[in-house]
Amino acid sequence: MVRINSKLRQAVGFNPTKKSHGMEVHEMCRKIKENQITLPLYQRDVSWTLKKAVDLLDYQLFGKAPVAPISINEINIVDTENMVSQISFIDRELISNDKILNKHLSVVDGQQRLTTNFKCYINHPDFVNIVLDVSASKFKIIESSPTNYQIPVGILLNENAQLLENYLTERGLLAKLYPLLINVRSKMHNYNYTINVADDLTEAEQIEWFEILNNAGSRVTKIQMTFSKLKVKDFDIYTEYTLPFKETFKSFGVEELFSPFTTNVSYPIAALNPAYEVIVKKRNHNTNYAPIPSDTKEDILIKLDVSKLREIIALTLKSLTLTLEFLDNYDSLNDIDRVDYISYVIGFFTYSGVDSIEELPQSLTNELLNWVTTVNFNNQTNSSRRSIFNDLLSKTDEIYQTN
Structure with missing residues (x-):
C-alpha cells in the first residue's frame, strides 16, 4: 500500500502563479508615495549605486526583454501578533497598523528596482546628477550642470508632467525636444512589471522566499x-x-x-x-x-x-x-x-x-x-x-x- 501525503494533494491543487499580474511603474510609484506599497521591517537599506540605477533605467528604456518580476506579500489579515511590521520606502518610517488596509502590498523582493523608479518619480536629491542624454541616447551620471541635451531624470520622470514642460520652455527647447521626451516619459511610466503575489506570509515564509529568490546573491542575515x-x-x-x-x-x-x-x-x-x-x-x-x-x-x-x-x-x-x-x-x-x-x-x-x-x-x-x-x-x-x-x-x- 502506498501512502500519499495530504500536503502533496494540497500542493497540486494550488498554483501561486495564477495570482501574478502586471503593474505599471507610475502606479507602483503612486502606491509607494501613499504607503500602499511598503517594506517589511527586516528589509535592509538601499544599497544600489548610481551606476546600478542608471543601468536599470537604460534597460527599461532600451532593453529587449522584461525586467525580472517583483515579489510581494499581500496583507489581507492585519494580525498584530504574527504580521511583520511595515516601514516606508527611503525614509524607513514605521507604518502604523491602522494604516494597513486590506490588500496591502509588502515588498519581499524588488526594493532596489522600485526605489530607483520612485526616486525619479519624486525628483529625489540622490538622483540630481542622473540625466537622459538625448544626443548619446542613454542615461548618464554627470558631475556638472546638464547641457541642453541632458534632461535630469527627476524632471523627465516626475509625477508632475508640467515640470518637464516648464524645464524645456525655460531653455527654449520645447518645440525640439518635448514630443520625443513625452514619449520617453510615457514608456518609462507605463513600463509594466510582473508582480508575483503571495498572501499573508509569516515572517519565516517571507525570509524563505527572499532567500530562494536571492540564492546567488544577497541573503537576509x-x-x-x-x-x-x-x-x-x-x-x-x-x-x-x-x-x-x-x-x-x-x-x-x-x-x-x-x-x-x-x-x-x-x-x-x-x-x-x-x-x-x-x-x-x-x-x-x-x-x-x-x-x-x-x-x-x-x-x-x-x-x-x-x-x-x-x-x-x-x-x-x-x-x-x-x-x-x-x-x-x-x-x-x-x-x-x-x-x-x-x-x-x-x-x-x-x-x-x-x-x-x-x-x-x-x-x-x-x-x-x-x-x-x-x-x-x-x-x-x-x-x-x-x-x-x-x-x-x-x-x-x-x-x-x-x-
Whole structure:
C-alpha cells in the first residue's frame, strides 16, 4: 500500500502563479508615495549605486526583454501578533497598523528596482546628477550642470508632467525636444512589471522566499533580522549607523572596501565591539570581542537601552573618522586592501580615548603606522585575528592612563 501525503494533494491543487499580474511603474510609484506599497521591517537599506540605477533605467528604456518580476506579500489579515511590521520606502518610517488596509502590498523582493523608479518619480536629491542624454541616447551620471541635451531624470520622470514642460520652455527647447521626451516619459511610466503575489506570509515564509529568490546573491542575515526589531523602539540601524558608517568611507574615497554585501552589515556591527567594551564594560576587554564578523554581538546590543546603543554608535563613528583621518594623513589609506585594517584601528582609537590624531604621542604614532604596514590578515584563523587585536589594544594602555 502506498501512502500519499495530504500536503502533496494540497500542493497540486494550488498554483501561486495564477495570482501574478502586471503593474505599471507610475502606479507602483503612486502606491509607494501613499504607503500602499511598503517594506517589511527586516528589509535592509538601499544599497544600489548610481551606476546600478542608471543601468536599470537604460534597460527599461532600451532593453529587449522584461525586467525580472517583483515579489510581494499581500496583507489581507492585519494580525498584530504574527504580521511583520511595515516601514516606508527611503525614509524607513514605521507604518502604523491602522494604516494597513486590506490588500496591502509588502515588498519581499524588488526594493532596489522600485526605489530607483520612485526616486525619479519624486525628483529625489540622490538622483540630481542622473540625466537622459538625448544626443548619446542613454542615461548618464554627470558631475556638472546638464547641457541642453541632458534632461535630469527627476524632471523627465516626475509625477508632475508640467515640470518637464516648464524645464524645456525655460531653455527654449520645447518645440525640439518635448514630443520625443513625452514619449520617453510615457514608456518609462507605463513600463509594466510582473508582480508575483503571495498572501499573508509569516515572517519565516517571507525570509524563505527572499532567500530562494536571492540564492546567488544577497541573503537576509541574522544580524539584519535582529536589529530590525529595534525599529519598533524608533531606532533604525541603517539610517543611524550603517549608512553614516559607509558614507564616512565614501567621503575618504575607500567605499570599494564595502562592495561585498556581507561586509556592508557584518563589519560595521563588529566595529561596535570596542565601544561596547569601553562604555558598558569599562574597558574590560574580552578576546571574543574583536572587530571581526564572527564576533558580532547583535544579541547583546539589542538588549541595551536605545540611548546607550546610540552612545556606542557615536563613539564608533568618531573613532572611524579618526582612523580614516590618521591613515589619510600619513598616506597609508590607499595601500589598504582590506576593511580589517580600518576595523582594528577603530578599536585602537576607541580604547585610546583621544579626541584627535594630534593627541597621539609620536612614539605611538610610529608604532601604529608600523602595525598597519606589517600586519598580515591573509589566511589567519579567528584565534590569530583576536590575538592581533589584543596586541594592538595593549599599545593604548599608556596613553589612556596618561589621559
